[in-house]
Amino acid sequence: MVMDPDNLSVVLHSLKDLRLEQRPIPEPGPNDVLLRMHSVGICGSDVHYWQHGRIGDFVVTKPMVLGHEASGTVVKVGSAVKNLQIGDRVAIEPGVPRETDEFFKNGRYNLSPTIFFCATPPDDGNLSRYYIHSANFCYKLPANVTFEEGALIEPLSVGIHACRRAGVTLGSIVLICGAGPIGLVSLLVAKAMGASKVVITDLSQERLSMAKELGADFAIAITKGNSPQELAKNVADMLGAPPQITIECTGVESSIQTAIYATQSGGVVVLVGLGAEMATIPLVNAAVREVDIRGVFRYCNTWPMAIAMLASGKVNVKPLVTHRFPLEQALQAFETTKQGLGIKVMLKCDKNDQKP
Incomplete structure (x- = not known):
C-alpha cells in the first residue's frame, strides 16, 4: 500500500x-x-x-x-x-x-x-x-459501529469500569455527580446495566438537559449556595430514598462530600473525577454507616463489552x-x-x- x-x-x-x-x-x-x-x-x-x-x-x-x-x-x-x-x-x-x-x-x-x-x-x-x-x-469494529463510536469507547470504558466497581445491577438506585462526558457515559452504562433510577447533578442546565435526553430520571441543578448536606437531602427527597450507589465524576471537594452524605448506609461511593491531591471529606460519617469508598483508575477489560453494547444498540x-x-x-x-x-x-x- x-x-x-x-x-x-x-x-x-x-x-x-x-x-x-x-x-x-x-x-x-x-x-x-x-x-x-x-x-x-x-x-x-x-x-x-x-x-x-x-x-x-x-x-x-x-x-x-x-x-x-x-x-x-x-x-x-x-x-x-x-x-x-x-x-x-x-x-x-x-x-x-x-x-x-x-x-x-x-x-x-x-x-x-x-x-x-x-x-x-x-x-x-x-x-x-x-x-x-x-x-x-x-x-x-462491527460494520454497524462508526469510527466516532469506536473513539468514544475510551470514555465509555471509564463508565463501564466505574459501574462495575460500584456494583451497579438490576434495580440499582444511582446518583451521578457531574454531567460532563464521564458523568454522561456513566449514566448510559448504569441504565444499560439495569439501574432503575438515576439522578444526576451539575452546574450546567445545558448538560442536565442532555442527561435527561440520554435517560436520566432526575436532574438537579446545583447552585453555589447549596451545602453538601442540603444536596444530599434533595437527592433523597427526589428519589424517595437515598441512592445505594454514587458515582462522583467531578473531583470537586464539596461534591465528594455530597456523594458521601447522600449515599445510603451500606452503599458504595465510587470516585472517578480527579481533583486536588488532598480533600477534606466526612470520613467518619462514611465509616459509621459502612459506606464503601472505591477508587477508579482508567479501566481494564472493557473494550469487548463496550463494542457489544454499541453494536446491539443498548447504548447510544x-x-x-x-x-x-x-x-x-x-x-x-x-x-x-x-x-x-x-x-x-x-x-x-x-x-x-x-x-x-
Whole structure:
C-alpha cells in the first residue's frame, strides 16, 4: 500500500505550547499494527496537559503527541500479528502493559506502574494521521459501529469500569455527580446495566438537559449556595430514598462530600473525577454507616463489552459528539474544548474521510 507521507500530528511542546507539525510515519514492530487514524476525541486530560503542563506526577518534560480516544484503519501489520489484517476498522485501547507483572496476571493491568498509556508523559498519543499500536489492544469494529463510536469507547470504558466497581445491577438506585462526558457515559452504562433510577447533578442546565435526553430520571441543578448536606437531602427527597450507589465524576471537594452524605448506609461511593491531591471529606460519617469508598483508575477489560453494547444498540453515544474539526484545525478544536462548549469535540484525522 502506497501511503501519503503526510503525518500531521498535534504535539504539546511545553506548557500552553501546542503545535501542528509533521512527524515521520512509524514502522510497526512484530506485534504492532500501523493505523491510519480516523476519529480522535479531545479529553479533559489533553486540555489539562496543555494548560498546566502536568497532571499529578505526570509532567510534560519533552514534546508529546496528544490524544487517546481513538479509532482508525489498519494499513500495515507486524510479522507476528494474527488477529488483524489490512483494512480492519479498529478501536484503540490506549493502555498497554509493558510487562507480565502481578497486576497483569490478576487482570488489573491498568494498575501496572510500567504501563504504556497514550498521551501520558512520556508516552506519545495518537492525534496524528498515522500511529502504531499493539495489535492485542486494537479491537475490530462491527460494520454497524462508526469510527466516532469506536473513539468514544475510551470514555465509555471509564463508565463501564466505574459501574462495575460500584456494583451497579438490576434495580440499582444511582446518583451521578457531574454531567460532563464521564458523568454522561456513566449514566448510559448504569441504565444499560439495569439501574432503575438515576439522578444526576451539575452546574450546567445545558448538560442536565442532555442527561435527561440520554435517560436520566432526575436532574438537579446545583447552585453555589447549596451545602453538601442540603444536596444530599434533595437527592433523597427526589428519589424517595437515598441512592445505594454514587458515582462522583467531578473531583470537586464539596461534591465528594455530597456523594458521601447522600449515599445510603451500606452503599458504595465510587470516585472517578480527579481533583486536588488532598480533600477534606466526612470520613467518619462514611465509616459509621459502612459506606464503601472505591477508587477508579482508567479501566481494564472493557473494550469487548463496550463494542457489544454499541453494536446491539443498548447504548447510544452518538449524541455526545457536539463538535467536529479536521485535524488541520486542531488548535481551534482545543480552544472549543477549553471553553467548555458542547460535550465531546472530535478531530477527523483522515483528510479523505471526514464522515462520523
